[in-house]
Amino acid sequence: MARLAAMPFLRRKLVMLAWPPAMVLWGLGLTFANGAYVARRYGRGMIGQFADQMRLAFTQGIPVNFFYTYELHERRNWPRARDYVLRGHIKGGCQLYKRLYRDDPARRVSAKLLNDKLAFHQFCYAHSLPTARLFAIVSKGTFGWTDPSQITLPTVDLFLKPRKENGGSGAERWAYIEGRYHRHGHSTSLDAKGLTERLVELSRNQAYLVYECLANHPDVSDLSAGALCTLRLHTMLNEEGEPEHLFTMFRMSQFRERIVDTQDGIASAVDPLTGILGPASNSSPVARWMDHHPVTNARITGRTIPYWREALALALATHAELKALYLIGWDIAITARGPVILEANKAPDLEIEQRLDGPWGNGRFGELIAFHLTHRVRDASHRQNSASAESRATAL
Template identity: 35%
Template sequence: MTDKDKTVPIKVPQFPPPHLVLWGLADGWPITRLRRAYRAAWQRRFGPHDFLRTAVGWLLWPFISLGFAVRTGQRLGGPIARSGGPGVARQILEQAWISLWHRISPRYYYIFELHRPALRWRAAEYLTRVETKSGIYRALKQRGDRSSFVRINDKLSFAFFYGRNGLRVAPVFAAFRAGLRVGNAGDGRLPEGQDLFVKKIEGRGGIGAELWLAQAHGRYRNTAGEECTREDLVSRVLGYSKQADYLIQARLVNHPDLTDLTPGALSTVRLLTILNEQGEPEAVNAAFRMAISETSAVDNFHAGGIAAAVDMATGALGAATGLGLGGDFGWHETHPLTGGRIRGRVLPYWPEAVALAIAAHRLVAPRVMVGWDIGFLPDGPCLIEGNTGPDADIHQRTELRPLGNARYGELLAYHMERRLGLRG
């Protein structure tokens, strides 16, 4: 098999440009193997025009990254300096050095808290969205007859597939595409007295999600205080579907042990599973997400929520934090709105949730990696969604460590080397 036969459809942005030389990486590290495989992937795919474009990126990146560092430091550096961290000028210089040496955009200095010396000296081990979502994940995508693939990111297909296979999912009452109801998605009737959740079939980040609470006389009220009848709600979602596909599901409620960790929205764990060297799904990282606004319908980390790392062995939570941008640098032992204790809280049904994720992954192998959103209901865990390009930021942020040399990086390196023919 030639190198041309082993190309993969990755995207390589011009800024930051990819690593040409792997500075500061030991030969035996998983992150070294992973970055070598990533470098082989883009070099095999590149033609003269691509190399020229990337060369321009290498030449301009020192100046562009310095500009980003100045802007980001001026916007976010004050709280770090006031809390005993380095001064703003030093933060800017550290950002510029990290972005130049390790190709880490300046904003990740705050997301990963690289102002902490112990973490800054591990900067080479961090993975960013440029490397994962645009590169590694795309390289590891399933190939072949796509008609046989389960479209995990399609929430309607997800609910149908796992429901048919006996795994617990949220009930779907109706779905709508292009202004029309999908005939085989429920019977289109909304049960009396049932709280409802409306979301895009292929949406991300909780955008477009709405919670509608059942009221008397067949009416519903959303978190913004709007009210409508059952018929009006269906018409409303039909209208939404002219722009994007939507579905209506049952609203799920949190286990009683978790009600003080949310102002109302369902809290979910993002649990990563990756096929191991034996081809079996392995649970590697997890983060528990919580809404902090009474008007939020979702717990999404990138939509202003907070998250806490989960101990994979016990299901115990660490302190929670926001994304680390916009000044949300705090770490919370208790929920900032409800006061419920976070650190040390053990998630109910944790072994069952891990087993559910592994069982769900087995049904879609040989897909290499999935990020599962799982809710903890009063009577057990429930699959909410699956994500084929799960974000590593939430785990590296909440765990206060890079994943490049963790099991996550080790398994991705193994699969990249196999995909590119770099190992037997």
């Protein structure tokens, strides 16, 4: 397989040894979680489902965790099984994302901007882009206020997150009620002094950013169990070097204790022309389709996202400012004041996207990845030949 061939020798041998038992054990667990439901709905018994997982894993290299996510329990879907872009393709052995930026220092420097939440926030502020208000940067116990006149935490709901973490790791949400800050999902309640002291302790290991806590637009507030909903909007440079919209999904939390929608949430595809939502789904291990929110029971399918056209235009225009980046996965909140950029990801995962939208390997994503990789090699060769020519000219 291409992913194995791309790996270093020792890592390849370890993967080859670990793969069989890992797939068997993982497959058994997934079959117990999903098998009875699939058997009732589709008529394929649990033993048959497990056998199919093993067949796909050992003949086509499809990890078992994608079997139910991409509904490969239906054999009519098997012909397109290898068209899915797996994590191993983009971030594992094949490292397609890294290969895009290889041998291009200028693009790599631009890509680093998205790894630093503070740097990206400053970029948005400098370009007058809508983003969450940043109150302070706390590093090694020291507060750096964005407003020099501010000397204490504001009396509003706050969202704290590490400067260089992803997926909501390390983040905290604090609601301001009657003079105290209450941590979401915990019984902790602190006054301004207590929360300041907590931030000082948190920042000793890594810098923290103190943001305003945004709220969902009233028209979609019932589509969340509590966390802020976000659009994950994918844009990619096309053959002309212009940003092109690939796909957007609307992410919703389904557990009240979660503070971000990426933690065990659900998502629904957004119609690019109308902003209307399709049926929602989770990912794994027990993937299901749903027309209503599992907690609020609000209707999802058929709902229209407020400010959809503005959100799409915002992502495309901002990508045009970041043309060194091939692909960006935007996190955009829809609030009462309009779309607000939260983050931008240069190497987004594609698992739930492909459950909602079908395989991307044989679609526009695959076409553009192939185009950019081909031209990257040509550009690198051209730069190398130009450098060699200049060296020969200098020598003469």
